[in-house]
Structure formats: structure tokens, C-alpha cells
Amino acid sequence: MLSTTESAEPVGRREQNKIDTRRAIADAAFDLARSEGPGAFTAEQIAARAGVSRRTFFNYFHSAEDALAVRIDGFLELALGVFGRLPQDEPLFDSIIRAFSETTRMEGLSQHGELFRMANSDPDLLRAQLHSWERAEVLIAEALRRRLGPATHDLYLTALVGSVLSCTKAAMRDWAATTAEDATDSGEQLEARILAALTMLRDGFSGPVAVPLADGTAGAGDGAGSQPAEAAVPPPHRLA
Amino acid sequence: MLSTTESAEPVGRREQNKIDTRRAIADAAFDLARSEGPGAFTAEQIAARAGVSRRTFFNYFHSAEDALAVRIDGFLELALGVFGRLPQDEPLFDSIIRAFSETTRMEGLSQHGELFRMANSDPDLLRAQLHSWERAEVLIAEALRRRLGPATHDLYLTALVGSVLSCTKAAMRDWAATTAEDATDSGEQLEARILAALTMLRDGFSGPVAVPLADGTAGAGDGAGSQPAEAAVPPPHRLA
């Protein structure tokens, strides 16, 4: 299982404490958001639940919403990590698609669905999440530049990365809105949507792409009335 | 000249006062951001400069940053308006491209460049701007659904609109970073970038598209090393 915190490196007590604290705060924030509702709790409450002072909370996060949105950062950093480990000689879009596909296997995926829904009723949380995507955009653009070469035009890079993330975001929104995340195939549901959205992007949105369902039939992906094509995962390269 | 506030409708005193106040506040905020630097002024100062009370400021905007970001909303609403007035039978991407192209002729375009640069040094301003794009995404998706038909799949719509806006955003960022906005061809510079970015999107990012320069030569749009194609505006349909 992919993990946000996996790191076999020997790490000192100090560093480990920081990681633990950061995690404790993020978890406390998420628990509170669940029980009290998004935007209906204070930094003080988060700190108390995490067992630190209010001041320490603000040493780790700028706001309560940031403590929630940090999970989005985790998801995107994970995807970036997977992308970096893919063979550089395969078609670019295959790498992109597989990076995000793979990342849907991460632990704690279900929380992301909740997070997206929470953002619907808390504008500040939405902003924090948008900021997370924005930060990831920069990181991914850098990684892409390393892969495509330093001469790659900026506009091409940023437009591409922005579009890819927009499609992924759209897929996750759709997934969060329509899928019960305690379902056993929740991950596959998300993966199918990401695949569909990124395939549409690769095809220049010339037409809608159906979201393949678990039972093998294609979902109602009716766009402009034409018959939607069905997306398929790229050939099964192995992770390096 | 396109205008954010143009409206020939007969409007009562009450309504006009609100419009004036809103504008006065937004202008005051922008002036302050210029003179004091983004994030270096208070709501109280904005209110004072706009000639209203602090409380009234908060009746109009949720924060100082929102008062700045409202200009982004204006730009995007303008583009949406142009899009709605285009003939519905032309190719979708032609409409999209021309809608944004056209909008670069708006008044006060230069301020947008400044706004983008300000966001680099003020995270809260960046968040407010991202929120503006997000809100516009919803509006544009609705307009697109009206055009494509109510059966259009949600994921197709949101992925498309998100990508289009990401490309436009990328174009504006690039423009803001590279172009002196007091240049006489500032508008054309932006238009060329938007055209290039949206053309790349339409082509599924199969390769970079050069940004045509005013002198007729193509700019250095070198992507993966292949020869970049040059973008061209769609045929000159007339606005309805």
C-alpha cells in the first residue's frame, strides 16, 4: 500500500517527533471537521485534541483549513513520486495516467472524498485545497521539465500541468459526489474517472469518454450525443 | 471597449449607489496594494480610502484580498458574456478561443498583470484569485451545458472547463511575468498566449505551439525539440 509517511531512512528522535506532531494535528483537525462540521471549530480545539498548545499548532499550520488540506498535498506528492519512478521512455500521457491511477491505491483514500465534500460548505477550506493543487502544479511542472528537457517552453509546461491537474480534480470531485467511499471498489471508481478525464484531455476533448464500470459495461458518458469511446489503461509497464 | 460595468438598463439610486460603493472599495484596495504592497494594509485603510466605514467594507467583501480578486471575476464574467453571444453552430473550441481572445480587449487589462504578480508575494491574495477562477468554472460549465445539451456528462464538462481555464490562467501568468503592461501591444501579447495555450489544449498537447509575435515571426516555443506549429485565430465570425 502506498503511504504518505513511508520512509525507511533512519530518523532521529527530534525529526520523528515533528512528524508525529504534524500527523497528530492533521488527524485532530480531520476528526473535528467530521464531528463538528467544517469551519465550525477553532485552532484551539485542534491543538487541544492533538495535545499541543495553540501556539504550537500555528508553528505547524497557518490555519485550521491548512491542517485539513495537507492531505491533498500528500496525495499529490505521492503521485509526483510515482511519476518520477516511471520509465522516461514511455509516452508522456501514459506516464501521467499511470501515475495518478497508481496513486488511487494509497491508504486513507476515502478521507479525500470527505474532504472534497467538506469544501462545498466551507469556502476557506476550498481555498486551502485550491492552494494545495496550485503548489503541486509548480512541483509537477519542475519534474516535467526535468523529463522533457530544460528547453521546454514555459507556457507549454504550465498549461499542460494545469490541465492535467484540472482533469484529475474534476475526476475526484465527480467521484466524491457520486461514490460512497466505504464501497470496496471505491478506489477503482476513482481510477476509472481519472482515466476517463485524462483520456479526454489527451484527445483534445474531441468527445466524451465513458467511465468504465466495474461490471464491464460502460457508464452513461453521453456527451454531445455521439457514441462515447471507452478509455483503457496503458500497457502494464512495471514500476522501476 | 469592453467594460465590466457597462449596463444601459435604467437603474435606481439605491442600486447605483451600491455599484459605486463596490467599485470605490475595489479601487481603493487596488491603489493601496500598489502603494503599500500586497498584504501590507488593513481593511480599515481600504474603507477609509473608499469613504465608508470598516463595517460597510465587510458588507461588500469578506476580506481585503477579495476586494482585489473581484477584478478576476470581472474578467471571467466578461469572457462568459462574450461566449454566450457567439453563434452556437461554430466549432466549440473556436467559440472558446474567440471568447477569451475578445476579452483581452477589455478596459483595465494592465491591472490584471499587476494582480498576478502581486499574488506571487501574497498567499492570501493567490487563494482569493484561485477562488475566483473556481467560481467562474461553475458558471462557465453551466453555460456550456446549455450549449451542449442537458445530457452532457458532468465529468466531460468539468474536465473541459477546468482545462480551458487552466490554460487561460497559464497564458495570463506567462503574460504577466514577461510583458510590460504599459506596452501598446500588451493586449495582443496576452491574446497570442491565450491562443497558443488553448490551441495546445485542442491538440491534446501533442506538441508545443509557438506564440506568434507582433512582428510576424514565431517566438521560441520549443517544446520537446520538434518544430512547434503556429496557432491561428479562428475565421472571423461576427459577434451576434
Next chain:
DNA sequence: CGAATAGTTGCACGCCGTGCAATCTGGTGC
């Protein structure tokens, strides 16, 4: 004009986010 309605203002309150100095804790060299 007078009543109704909509917008403005001052006030008060709890919370936010951060600089600062005191304190505590884990790492390092002896």
C-alpha cells in the same frame, strides 16, 4: 408626506496569526 424597505454605521466580542522571551528536550562532545 409618511410608512416601509434597504443600506450604513458603531459597538462588542471571540478568534486569528505572529513576534518575543522563557522553558524544555533531544543531540553532541568530552
Next chain:
DNA sequence: GCACCAGATTGCACGGCGTGCAACTATTCG
């Protein structure tokens, strides 16, 4: 083990934020 130091936590204080509320003022309408 002990002394020391860098780094992390904490309490405190302060200015600013964002909003509910009630009083006040301006516009609209009969």
C-alpha cells in the same frame, strides 16, 4: 555521565479580522 547547544514548545500580548446586533439614515413607494 555531564555540560552544553541547537532546536522545539509554550505562554503572553497585541493588532487585526469577521460578524451579530441595534440604532440610524437614505431611498422607494403609496
